[in-house]
Amino acid sequence: MPYFNELGWRCPNSSYRTYSNSKTNYYKLNKFVNKPREILEKSKKHFPSLQDIESKVFEKNLEELRKRIESNEDFKPILNSKYYPFIIPINYKKIDIGEQLEKELLPLVERSFKNEFPDCHFKITIQNNLPLCKKISISQISRYEELVKKNNKNVICGFYFPEALIGYDIPSQKEQMRDLPQFDGICISGALDICSALIGNPQMLIHKETYSPILCLTALEHQDKRITCLFKSYGPHLEFWGLSNQLLPGIDQVSEQWTGGLSFYKVMSN
Amino acid sequence: MAISDSITVENNAISEIEQGKREYQRNKRPRVFEKIDNHNSDTLNGSISPILRLKINRSACNMQCQHCCEEPYMTRDLVKRTGKKDPRKQMELEDYRKLSIEADEYGIFRFVITGGEALLDRNLGDLIEVLDPYKHLIILDSNGWFFDDEKAKWFADKGGYKVQISLDSMNPADHDAFRRTPGAHAKALRAFKAAKKAGLQMLLSSCLIKDRVFSEEFEEMMAFCAEEEIPLYLTLAKPVGSGKGHDEWVCTKKDVDYLKFLEDKHQIFTHMTPSYGHPGKCITVKGINTVNHDGEIMPCPFMDMSLGNVTKEPLSLILDRGMKNKWLGPYRDECIIGENWEFIKFHNDKVNEWSQDVPYLPVPYEKGFALTDSVED
Numbered sequence: 179m180p181y182f183n184e185l186g187w188r189c190p191n192s193s194y195r196t197y198s199n200s201k202t203n204y205y206k207l208n209k210f211v212n213k214p215r216e217i218l219e220k221s222k223k224h225f226p227s228l229q230d231i232e233s234k235v236f237e238k239n240l241e242e243l244r245k246r247i248e249s250n251e252d253f254k255p256i257l258n259s260k261y262y263p264f265i266i267p268i269n270y271k272k273i274d275i276g277e278q279l280e281k282e283l284l285p286l287v288e289r290s291f292k293n294e295f296p297d298c299h300f301k302i303t304i305q306n307n308l309p310l311c312k313k314i315s316i317s318q319i320s321r322y323e324e325l326v327k328k329n330n331k332n333v334i335c336g337f338y339f340p341e342a343l344i345g346y347d348i349p350s351q352k353e354q355m356r357d358l359p360q361f362d363g364i365c366i367s368g369a370l371d372i373c374s375a376l377i378g379n380p381q382m383l384i385h386k387e388t389y390s391p392i393l394c395l396t397a398l399e400h401q402d403k404r405i406t407c408l409f410k411s412y413g414p415h416l417e418f419w420g421l422s423n424q425l426l427p428g429i430d431q432v433s434e435q436w437t438g439g440l441s442f443y444k445v446m447s448n
Numbered sequence: 449m450a451i452s453d454s455i456t457v458e459n460n461a462i463s464e465i466e467q468g469k470r471e472y473q474r475n476k477r478p479r480v481f482e483k484i485d486n487h488n489s490d491t492l493n494g495s496i497s498p499i500l501r502l503k504i505n506r507s508a509c510n511m512q513c514q515h516c517c518e519e520p521y522m523t524r525d526l527v528k529r530t531g532k533k534d535p536r537k538q539m540e541l542e543d544y545r546k547l548s549i550e551a552d553e554y555g556i557f558r559f560v561i562t563g564g565e566a567l568l569d570r571n572l573g574d575l576i577e578v579l580d581p582y583k584h585l586i587i588l589d590s591n592g593w594f595f596d597d598e599k600a601k602w603f604a605d606k607g608g609y610k611v612q613i614s615l616d617s618m619n620p621a622d623h624d625a626f627r628r629t630p631g632a633h634a635k636a637l638r639a640f641k642a643a644k645k646a647g648l649q650m651l652l653s654s655c656l657i658k659d660r661v662f663s664e665e666f667e668e669m670m671a672f673c674a675e676e677e678i679p680l681y682l683t684l685a686k687p688v689g690s691g692k693g694h695d696e697w698v699c700t701k702k703d704v705d706y707l708k709f710l711e712d713k714h715q716i717f718t719h720m721t722p723s724y725g726h727p728g729k730c731i732t733v734k735g736i737n738t739v740n741h742d743g744e745i746m747p748c749p750f751m752d753m754s755l756g757n758v759t760k761e762p763l764s765l766i767l768d769r770g771m772k773n774k775w776l777g778p779y780r781d782e783c784i785i786g787e788n789w790e791f792i793k794f795h796n797d798k799v800n801e802w803s804q805d806v807p808y809l810p811v812p813y814e815k816g817f818a819l820t821d822s823v824e825d
Contacts, residue, residue, distance in 0.1 A: 197778065204788070299712055305725050306492055387701055389781045404492040410781070412728055413701075413708030419727055424494030425778060425823065426771050431494075432823050433779040 181252050181358060186259025188342050188354065188440075197345035197434045205391040205435050207260050207340060208381045214240055217263050217378035223293070224286045224377050227267040231333065235448060236265060239335045243363070243444050247337075252359045256440070259341045262382060264374035265446070266334040269326075275369065275398065276314030279407070283373040284418055287380075287409075291416045294380040301412075304420035305405065313401040320366035321355045322397035328445055329370060336443030338367055338375035340382070340393055343438035347430045348406055348423050351396045351438030367439030368397030369407075376409065376416075383411040389435070396438040408436070479583045483557040488725060490555070496734040496771065499587075500551055501560040501749055502544070503740055504575065506534060509564030511591055512628045513616075515655050515685050515697070517750050518564060520809055521740070530807045536742040541571070543743065543759050545578040550763040552583050560612070560736075562589035567599065573606055581607025588612065589653070591632065592639030600639075600646035610649035612681065613639045617654075618668040626655075640678060651679040657697040658685075661706050670714050680716040682707065684786045686750040692796070698786065720783060730780045733770035744810050747776050750785045752799045752809045753816035769813075774821040794820075 183189050187201035215233040222228045240263050247253050269278075288300040304310065316322050328334060343351045355366055365371075372395055376382055383390040395407040406423040409416065425431045474481040487497040507521045519525050523533040539547075551559070559579050566572060567590055576586055587610040588603060595603075595611065603611065613636055617623040620633035643650040652673055660666050673680040684704070685697040708728075710716055719735060720728045732747040733755070739745055743759035746752065747770050755773075756766035771777035775784060775791060784791040798819075802811040810816075 197774065204790075297709065303722070303725070303727070306489065386705070389701070392779070392781075402492065404494075410727065412722070412781075413705035415708060417727065421727065422492045422494060424492065426494045426496075426768060429494065429772075429823065431779055435780050 182255040194350035261337040276310035280310040290377040320397035333446040342440040347432040371441040391437040499558040505569035507564035567594040585609040592636035595639035600642035604646040732776040754810040
């Protein structure tokens with residue numbers, strides 16, 4: 179059985195809990211902007227340390243990565259779904275991931291979003307007012323730690339596939355790195371990759387005609403396991419929530435709209 | 449760089465207005481305060497505390513509004529169609545007393561009393577008493593016709609908390625025509641004054657049809673609400689009840705998105721506006737449930753399909769069943785009965801199928817929602 183269907187959606191099996199056995203199409207992402215130059219320019223505005231990166235280098239690296247995915251029969255179909263290029267500057271300092279999210283990444287997402295949509299709001303709400311600093315860790319089974327480690331010494335580029343796990347509940351999203359084949363540079367999506375993708379693609383969740391998926395930062399775990407960090411649109415606005423992942427006491431949320439992403443990445447090379 | 453000044457992660461889940469109201473309840477209605485507080489902490493567990501909207505007095509009404517979703521439940525409509533009133537056993541005071549106890553145990557703190565026009569019910573005072581206005585916030589829906597100074601004082605003295613008065617246009621002729629009742633506009637304006645004088649919380653409830661949000665008239669309404677300091681609550685017109693077939697009334701995402709712009713600038717909201725630390729989302733089961741005259745529970749004010757009957761089953765069982773239904777429980781941003789055409793078709797098909805044989809709504813659970821998937825399947 180293939181790992182991904184023709185829409186690039188992870189094929190579920192009986193061990194996963196999903197909203198539906200097929201990928202639903204009610205919630206839509208905004209267009210995939212296949213213009214790395216544009217994305218790089220937007221990213222540079224908010225990540226000054228990327229100033230020296232040349233567009234052709236960024237494009238070349240993305241193309242290498244795309245070809246590597248394309249040549250892998252297991253992962254090739256994922257290219258049929260929408261994906262968003264991103265670039266992450268080197269993070270030299272080892273900083274608490276919650277603090278990094280709260281103090282650095284979210285403000286940059288806000289700035290990028292408001293730059294593109296000046297009349298709209300970006301809001302952050304954590305249910306029960308629980309803070310992020312010192313409260314967030316990385317899921318041990320997400321392989322996200324490897325991305326963070328590589329990012330401590332290197333600029334990272336990659337593709338964020340937001341809809342790969344749409345409709346999966348959070349525990350089933352997390353299981354994917356155990357079940358999917360090995361690939362050099364893959365992880366369950368978390369903060370650095372999703373925030374960078376949103377900084378370069380601030381239009382991602384803003385759709386005039388339809389509602390968009392809710393992007394879970396599944397690689398991150400709040401100390402309070404009932405909370406999942408996520409991005410969502412609210413009409414024309416963008417919001418970040420620390421939201422309960424419980425449908426009912428003892429029953430995990432399983433929503434047609436909530437999605438977990440997969441990120442494919444590589445170290446930027448000249 | 450820190451997060452911008454307008455945003456603080458630590459304290460914005462509950463708005464200042466909501467915090468102020470909670471403090472008021474701490475003294476006036478300690479049990480309500482306790483339940484709100486518990487709801488705030490239990491919400492992470494997935495606990496819900498929906499509004500229970502009680503349709504009383506066979507939905508008798510003095511108006512005949514064009515967009516009314518209640519008409520098929522009214523005696524006048526049933527008599528026209530079947531020659532007699534609804535023969536099903538109606539909820540009695542003891543049933544409501546039991547419901548109030550069950551609701552309290554579940555952590556529910558809000559009852560909305562509605563009709564038709566609830567003030568036509570001579571037993572309204574007794575009903576408020578058995579619901580226990582110091583354990584629950586009692587909110588009254590009214591078209592304002594009968595809500596004069598005397599009635600407002602009476603409601604406040606009974607322990608009533610808030611009145612929601614309907615006004616569908618600032619243009620008196622349009623409002624009266626929409627409600628097919630000359631003078632309705634003037635009476636609604638009088639009702640706001642009466643509510644204010646009696647010290648009641650209030651809101652202006654207005655039906656929004658496609659494109660109205662962009663109209664001058666709507667701007668006038670927002671200005672009126674700002675001037676009078678009345679929160680503006682908007683219900684999106686639905687193609688159900690008397691509105692069935694009026695697909696042209698259904699708001700598009702453009703309307704709804706514009707409303708979300710306006711929410712940042714004005715004190716306006718819909719049933720899907722973020723509140724109580726929850727994001728804006730479909731409120732089926734988790735936000736508002738309607739209790740029909742015969743005890744059937746519908747997961748939304750605009751749905752004609754039941755989740756079970758509260759005179760026959762525990763309330764908690766019915767609500768849990770609803771939360772496990774795939775259409776109703778899981779998170780979704782859109783209003784399914786107002787915007788999701790797949791659901792609207794399913795709903796209207798089931799209502800039509802049922803109505804071919806039986807003239808009484810809602811569609812029982814077994815003939816409607818039971819046919820859809822559960823998250824436990």
